[in-house]
Amino acid sequence: MNRRRGLGKAVLAAAVSLATGFLVGCTPDGGPSVPRIDASDSSGITVWTTDTLPDRVAKTKVILKNFADAGGVQVDLVSIPAHRFSQTLTSSAASGDLPDIIGGITLGNVRTVAAANLIDTDANARVVSRLGEGTWSPRSLELTREGGRQLAVPGSSWQQVLYYRKDLFAKAGLRVPDTYGAIKAAAERLHGPQLAGFAAANKAGQLFTQQSFQHIAQGNGCEMTDARNRVSFDSPQCVGALRFYRDLLKNHSLPGLQDTGTVRTAYFAGKAAMAVWPTFMLDELAGLRSDARPNCPECSADPGFLARNTGVVTGILGAGDAHAHFGEVSSWTITKDSDTEHARQLVEYLMSDGYADWLAMAPEERLPVRAGKAVDSTEYADAWRSMPLASGGKESLEKIFQQDFLSGLLEGVKEIKQWGIVGARGDLTGAAVHELPIARAVNEVTVGQADPGAAVRKAAASLRGIQASMGH
The missing domain is CATH 3.40.190.10 (Periplasmic binding protein-like II)
Structure with a gap:
């Protein structure tokens, strides 16, 4: 990937990275925000x-x-x-x-x-x-x-978002894919020899794989830790989320291992009806980068076709209490x-x-x-x-x-969640990035090497080992 991104630009690379960003705002009364200083x-x-x-x-x-x-x-x-x-x-x-x-x-x-x-x-x-x-x-x-x-x-x-083809959804009479049921129905209806219903990462050793699964899992009530900072990844909610993710990738997705590059490439080529990727993709989706441009069949005659016909879903709801997504x-x-x-x-x-x-x-x-x-x-x-x-x-x-x-992107911040941040110390979240046991679980399940229950138990045991090594 390009020098600016590398998916993602150190933001996605490691827990010790800083997502560079200085921002600005004004005083409530609109007065000068910088008082004169000697x-x-x-x-x-x-x-x-x-x-x-x-x-x-x-x-x-x-x-x-x-x-x-x-x-x-x-x-x-x-x-x-x-x-x-x-x-x-x-x-x-x-x-x-x-x-x-x-x-x-x-x-x-x-x-x-x-x-x-x-x-x-x-x-x-x-x-x-x-x-x-x-x-x-x-x-x-x-x-x-x-x-x-x-x-x-x-x-x-x-934010991690679910991009989807609005034109294909409208033609098939499908609703916005913001729930497990709607995602599954769309993937089943649209999947075929020339079009994958759903594309998302499953390659081990990549934080992007964990974040892509987390985007889907949090709306099902799946959490890495509970409010007392105890590992809870072996919960029924996480088993259910991983089973759902597995079924999508096994039955309605692209063959082989998928990562940051292959997922984006498939969506840009018009070979995926839905794809999980961050908002980083907006400039590329618009055809503004020479190293990654949409090349769908309609795109050669109409470079703006994919941007106009793409919708985004931020929060997703499974069996959880509210829509949620990774960000x-x-x-x-x-x-x-x-x-x-x-x-x-x-x-x-x-x-x-x-x-x-x-x-x-x-x-x-x-x-x-x-x-x-x-x-x-x-x-x-x-x-x-x-x-x-x-x-x-x-x-x-x-x-x-x-x-x-x-508007969907601007509203999406209301539904952002991150494992281990609210109600816990968040230190395990950072430490787990180095070993990525959840990405490994996603990989093993989606390639048929383990069932969801065994995979989440194995990942939870690994997380508890990491936590113990930190002295907790």
């Missing part, structure tokens, strides 16, 4: 990011300069490769050299930094309070809190050793006056979790809709995709 108060503050791409670093520096010019202090931006973040954090904490702010931090890493007692939760809470708690998606706040403490300030989200929230967090007041002012700026500029760097992976500067306002969501998908491009999201498509 520059003599501070020599500046430091922000970490794992965004190392030169064009994004340059654009981030422009946003930070705008902050300084508006009355804020100077900001030193430090790019740290994602694979070195954990080591750098540990050494910096030991030497008393933490940054003032860590930007774009994932939900799993928020818990890692919090467990080391390195976060100023009061400063984060003050940002949310000053800008207006009601202006954030409630789910994004829920995912960034623990025991009433604001571990981070949520900035943006990317990530990228956040800012102020560290305990920060220049607290100036760090708070910068995060407020990044979540207000600089928000749209930050989202615009990669709108397919930075969906706003703060729709506007006041409750019920939508200026940030509206700005996102009008953003060009490709760098330097002219075609905006709303010119390429239909309004219901974009």
Whole structure:
């Protein structure tokens, strides 16, 4: 895959990665979000990011300069490769050299930094309070809190979604595939020699496989851990979800092992009626990338055909209590050793006056979790809709995709869940990424090497072993 993504851009690669993302928002009363500061108060503050791409670093520096010019202090931006973040954090904490702010931090890493007692939760809470708690998606706040403490300030989200062919569904009289029953009915009806009913990953050793299964499983009430942080993956709900996933891939999908590349390729070629992939695919779906473009039979004469005829499903409902799906929230967090007041002012700026500029760097992976500067306002969501998908491009999201498509994505953050985040410490979620026992279970079941019950018991035992090695 391309240099920008690698599926996903370090976001999908490991629990220690940071999904780079600085976001912005305004004060509830619409007043200036950066009060005038005497520059003599501070020599500046430091922000970490794992965004190392030169064009994004340059654009981030422009946003930070705008902050300084508006009355804020100077900001030193430090790019740290994602694979070195954990080591750098540990050494910096030991030497008393933490940054003032860590930007774009994932939900799993928020818990890692919090467990080391390195976060100023009061400063984060003050940002949310000053800008207006009601202006954030409630789910994004829920995912960034623990025991009433604001571990981070949520900035943006990317989501795993189910893409589906609206034209084929309409022709067959099928309903939107947002439940197990509707997905199964569509897969059975549309599957044939030239068209797979459903495409999703099942290759072992890939986090994408776990996330694809998690996208389907969470709506069935399947959880990795319970509220007391005990492994619960061997539950009947997880057995049922894995059986459902197996049946789809065995009876209504593509032959052989499937991964990030093959699933996308099949959907782009018009050989899959449904496919599980993240929102990262939006620019490619629109035909804006030379390395991955739709090549369905209709696409040669009409390059926008697939984008117009694709629908998205975020939350899915099985036998659970509510629709749910996998997604990530990228956040800012102020560290305990920060220049607290100036760090708070910068995060407020990044979540207000600089928000749209930050989202615009990669709108397919930075969906706003703060729709506007006041409750019920939508200026940030509206700005996102009008953003060009490709760098330097002219075609905006709303010119390429239909309004219901974009609205579905913006609403999707309300249904995001992640194993082990709410009600647990989240440390097992990160640690399990290295061994990926759930991805292994998915693979073994879908290739016929194990039945769902045995596979979830084996995965649960592996998770308990990982948890025991962590001293829990």
